[in-house]
Amino acid sequence: MKIGFIGTGNMGTALIKGIINSKIVDPQYINVYDPSSEKLLKLKDETNVTIKENNVDVANDSDVIILAIKPNIYDSVLNEIKDAVTDNKIxxxxxxxxxxxxxxxxxxxxxxxxxxxxxxxxxxxxxxAISYPDNISVNDKETVENIFKSCGEIIEVKENLIDAAMSVSSCSPAFVYIFIEALADAGVSLGLPRDISYKLASKAVSGSGSMVLNTGFHPGYLKDMVTSPGGTTIQGVRMLEKYGMRSAVIEAIIASYEKVKRK
Known part of the structure; x- marks a missing residue:
């Protein structure tokens, strides 16, 4: 099997390295093209993938074609490669x-x-999040899922829900980074060194996410475990509710979703 990448930005490069680390295919069977020769040379030096002359060459010589490009150039790239696409290509x-x-x-x-x-x-x-067409085979599903498992976890959703999934999982890291930054700023204002404050905040966020996944408990239950009657944490929760944190997060996700639907 040969895997082709049209575009080698952050996500494309992450997938390429994940595929190589997971030994899904040898680097020589990964075909790549990007308009930036600098990116291609750097990637070749780091991974030993096969550099192609253009998008059509990638499409011609690949069984799986991954379009790791910006939405605004999708149509032009698709029209460029369409004659190289056959029914058996993913x-x-x-x-x-x-x-x-x-x-x-x-x-x-x-x-x-x-x-x-x-x-x-x-x-x-x-x-x-992955959405499949109705006629996809079990083997093709396995191929796709192995590629994306090389960089983390996967979850299958119906296509009519994938934009909602995008808003929750793909946009939200930016919101989480803002939250981490705010936590760290508060720590600095209370006298903590910046590096220590960032580490404390970051580990608190990542550990809390792992608690939800690993225990299977409802986030509200885990919150209640931390908020003792008359204690310190419940006072902080009271202020978050006063200033609308819960509502702000919901509105941020919905705004991201609505922006995609307007495109």
Missing amino acids: IIIIAPGITIERVRDILKKGKIIRTIPNTPALIGEGIT
């Missing part, structure tokens, strides 16, 4: 708002799969 979308139907209308051929990874994939801690 085409993987990595972009918000780009539907399976839209890609199929241009390509006419291929097994088109829609995915939404998130940036923690860069350190192997991502989660990818």
